[in-house]
């Protein structure tokens with residue numbers, strides 16, 4: 001008889017998004033994203049980080065201060081990186097698994113790429129204008145979103 005405690009698709013892909021957070025250098029919020037085709041093939045992954053050539057030892061990770069001295073003007077969001085990292089040509093009907101609800105800017109890219117569904121883990125910035133605007137655009141454009149339902153399974157990776 002086959003084993004039954006295998007990872008279901010949502011667990012598998014959110015697990016990959018979660019693992020991707022381990023690549024982020026952001027000291028306060030690490031985000032991971034995994035884009036998956038309609039037929040459950042992984043298209044791309046990403047995490048939040050500085051753009052190519054912008055050293056993550058030199059660019060700021062601070063949250064507070066002037067625009068030029070904090071991370072927000074520089075860092076690429078996980079979902080945006082996952083979209084940019086895709087080397088194929090067609091994302092129509094894809095799903096994006098992300099550990100944090102997308103902001104308005106990533107949402108624009110998600111919509112324009114034809115991604116059909118967002119599965120998110122955390123929505124800690126739900127009350128911000130960025131996320132309120134994101135949901136307004138998603139509702140208008142018919143992109144679905146739902147929160148991942150954790151199953152409480154612990155996976156230990158020994159590296």
Ligand SMILES: Nc1ccn([C@H]2C[C@H](O)[C@@H](COP(=O)(O)O)O2)c(=O)n1
Pocket residue numbers: 026028029030031047048049063071075076077078079100101102103106
């Ligand atoms: N959907 C999101 C939202 C945020 N990020 C990134 C941008 C920053 O690196 C970090 C948020 O930092 P905080 O303000 O919590 O210190 O997360 C993202 O990749 N995707």
Ligand SMILES: [Zn+2]
Pocket residue numbers: 077078079080102103104105106107
């Ligand atoms: Zn974003």
